Each structure stands twice: as C-alpha cells, then as structure tokens.
Amino acid sequence: MRAAIVRRFGGPDVIEIAEFPVGEPGRGQVRIAVAAAAVNRIxxxxxxxxxxxxxxxxxxxxxxxxxxxxxxxxxxxxxVTGFAVGDRVVGLRDVLSAAGTYADSVVLDAGAVAPAPATVSLAEAATLPMSGLTADRSLALTGLRRGETLLVTGAAGGVGGTLLQLAALRGIRTVAVAGPDDRGIVESLGATWFVPRTDELAATVRAIVPGGVDGVVDAAVIGIGAHEALRGGGVFVALVAPFAPPALRGTRVIVQEVYADGGRLAELSALVEAGRLTLRVAETLPLSSAAQAHTRMAAGGVRGRLVLVP
Incomplete structure (x- = not known):
C-alpha cells in the first residue's frame, strides 16, 4: 500500500509517497480502506x-x-464488537508514533472509530474527527450554559466553525472573530455577533458584551489579546500549550488536548447525519498531491478543509 511519510524535516517537498505492507488489525482493532483523509495543521x-x-x-x-x-x-x-467488514466509518489516529491516515489503508483501535454519517460523502466525513472532537471538548471545558457568551477566535476555520454550530445548539451566544470577508460564513454557522480581526480585540468585544465574555476558545492562537476580552473569573481554553496566557483576574486557563473518543465521535456523526452540524470541504486532492495540500494550507486563507483521496 502507499503512505505519505517524512524522512527529514523541511518544506512540503520532503513529503514522499512510499510503499509499505498492508497492516493487520490486532486484538480490539479494525483496518480501514481509506477513502479520504483530511489535512490538519498538526x-x-x-x-x-x-x-x-x-x-x-x-x-x-x-x-x-x-x-x-x-x-x-x-x-x-x-x-471487536460493534463493527464489521463493509461498515462506513470515521476515525482519529491520536498516537503520533502509529501509522498515519495519509495512506491507502490504516489500522486503528476500534475505540477510535465511529459510524460515518450516511447523509454526506466520505470526503466530507473525513473532516469531522479532529475538528469535531477538538471543538466539542473545548466547549465542554468552558462549562458555559445556555445564555452565556463565548468568544471564538479563528471562527471561519474547521475548529472555530464547528464550535459556533455546537454552541448555537446549546443556546450559548458567540462572538466570532475572523477575517473581514468571512462574515457571511460565520453568521451562517450560527454566530451571534461578528468581529473582524483587529489589534483592538478586547475593546471591540467589550463594547458588544459589557464586562467581557464568559468564556474564550482561542482557535486562532491569539493568546493574551483574546484573554483581555474575558470577564474576571471566566474560562479561557487554549489549543496550543506554549501560547496559553497567564490566568489573570481570577480566570481559569485550560489547555485542550484532543484524543480519540469513538463514543463522542459517534454522537457528532449523528448530528451531521441529522443535518444539525455542517461539514465543509474546500477541495479534494489525490494522495500524490499531499505536498501541494500542505503548501496551500501553510499559505492560509483556505475555507473548509483540504482532503486527500487515495
């Protein structure tokens, strides 16, 4: 089978497509013939x-x-129980030393897998695991309840856009920060208020929500500039540990770490199938174009996810 690997660090040109034996599932594992693999910043x-x-x-x-x-x-x-040969599934590889999903085939623990939503293509379904589980866990860590207010940076991205939708489903009001051309996107995803990216983020948000928001999920890794929009005693969820701000003014700062959770992934998949959660694909590319996909993602401005289709 083919798989995309890196033998040395560098630019997109270091990615190579190599041949490997097809893996065999061990106890508690399943092997998936890959139909699609989304590209993530990690x-x-x-x-x-x-x-x-x-x-x-x-x-x-x-x-x-x-x-x-x-x-x-x-x-x-x-x-393995609950899965059988022929099942359409989605899954997340969260052990970095294990074989990756840019491949023709991948072996995962059954606990990392969930049924794919039947109402969307497998290319669309491939965008759910990382973004969905990250957004869902981040929102849960804020502890916000119906009627409270959440600031979402990077709101037009995969994690940010999913956060807006999940928050709307729970009655949580959102202030969405994204590029000036992204207003239509974030409002369609359920944002209560839209704020274009600005160096005066805290003042802009506090003009909308006097006293500051109840929670922040910093998908754009803004750090202290986003934290200043948070009320005293509020909750800040960071997605990248080195850029987590200090816990000033009695706030709590939590670093979210995504992990494979097949049970929760199944619930998110059901939301997609019911039409309550939207998935966005920017473009599909063949596995051989993995380097091109990395170049495009690094350049920024991609709305929706780039997906490799073996």
Whole structure:
C-alpha cells in the first residue's frame, strides 16, 4: 500500500509517497480502506519538525502523516464488537508514533472509530474527527450554559466553525472573530455577533458584551489579546500549550488536548447525519498531491478543509 511519510524535516517537498505492507488489525482493532483523509495543521507541524522540537514526537527514521480518516472497514481483529467488514466509518489516529491516515489503508483501535454519517460523502466525513472532537471538548471545558457568551477566535476555520454550530445548539451566544470577508460564513454557522480581526480585540468585544465574555476558545492562537476580552473569573481554553496566557483576574486557563473518543465521535456523526452540524470541504486532492495540500494550507486563507483521496 502507499503512505505519505517524512524522512527529514523541511518544506512540503520532503513529503514522499512510499510503499509499505498492508497492516493487520490486532486484538480490539479494525483496518480501514481509506477513502479520504483530511489535512490538519498538526500534520504541518509534524513535517517541519516542530512537534519533535517540542518533545511531543520522539525522533525516528520516518514520520507518518494524517490524523483524520473516513473509509470502509475491510478487516477486524479479535474481540471487536460493534463493527464489521463493509461498515462506513470515521476515525482519529491520536498516537503520533502509529501509522498515519495519509495512506491507502490504516489500522486503528476500534475505540477510535465511529459510524460515518450516511447523509454526506466520505470526503466530507473525513473532516469531522479532529475538528469535531477538538471543538466539542473545548466547549465542554468552558462549562458555559445556555445564555452565556463565548468568544471564538479563528471562527471561519474547521475548529472555530464547528464550535459556533455546537454552541448555537446549546443556546450559548458567540462572538466570532475572523477575517473581514468571512462574515457571511460565520453568521451562517450560527454566530451571534461578528468581529473582524483587529489589534483592538478586547475593546471591540467589550463594547458588544459589557464586562467581557464568559468564556474564550482561542482557535486562532491569539493568546493574551483574546484573554483581555474575558470577564474576571471566566474560562479561557487554549489549543496550543506554549501560547496559553497567564490566568489573570481570577480566570481559569485550560489547555485542550484532543484524543480519540469513538463514543463522542459517534454522537457528532449523528448530528451531521441529522443535518444539525455542517461539514465543509474546500477541495479534494489525490494522495500524490499531499505536498501541494500542505503548501496551500501553510499559505492560509483556505475555507473548509483540504482532503486527500487515495
């Protein structure tokens, strides 16, 4: 089978497509014939060596790419219940040393997998696991309730856009921060208020929500500038640990770490199937164009997700 790997760190040109034996599922595992794999920013951090520099990924001869996957189960290991050969599924690879999803085939623990939503294509379904689980966990960590107010930075991106939708479903009001041309997108996803990116973020948000918002999820990694829009005693959820601001004014600062959770992923998949959660694909590309996908993502401005289709 083919898989995208990195043997040395660098730009998109270091990605190569190599041949590997097809993996066999062990106890409690399933093998998925990959139909689609979404491209995430953490894949860029793997390729450039940032994860290794940060001590999050051990040095190795080769590094695999890809976290998100959608496809069809073509083999199950001993002890697996609830899944069978032929099932359409989505899943998340959260162990960085394991084989990645930029491949023709991938083996995952059954607990990392959920039924794919039947109402969308597998390319669309592949955009759900990482963004969906990150957004869902981030919102849960804020502890916000109906009627309270959440600031979402990077609101037009995959995580931010999912956050807006999940917050709207729970009756949480949102202040969405995105590019000036993204107003229509974020409002269609359920934002209560729109704020174009600005160096005066705190003052702008506090003019809308006097006293400051109850919670912040900083998907755009703004840091202290977004924290200043938070009321005293509020909750700030950071997605990247080194850029988490200090817990000033009695606030709580929490670093969200995504992990594979097949049970919660199944609930998010059901929301998609019911038409209550929208998935966005910017473009599909063949596996051989993984480097091109990384170049496009690094350049910014992509609305929706880039998806590799083996």
């Amino acid at each position: 894949d860029l951090s793997t390729r450039t060596g940032l994860l290794t520099e940060a001590g999050l990924l051990a040095p190795a001869e080769t590094y695999s790419l890809g976290w998100d996957v959608a496809g069809v189960i073509d083999a199950v290991g001993p002890g």
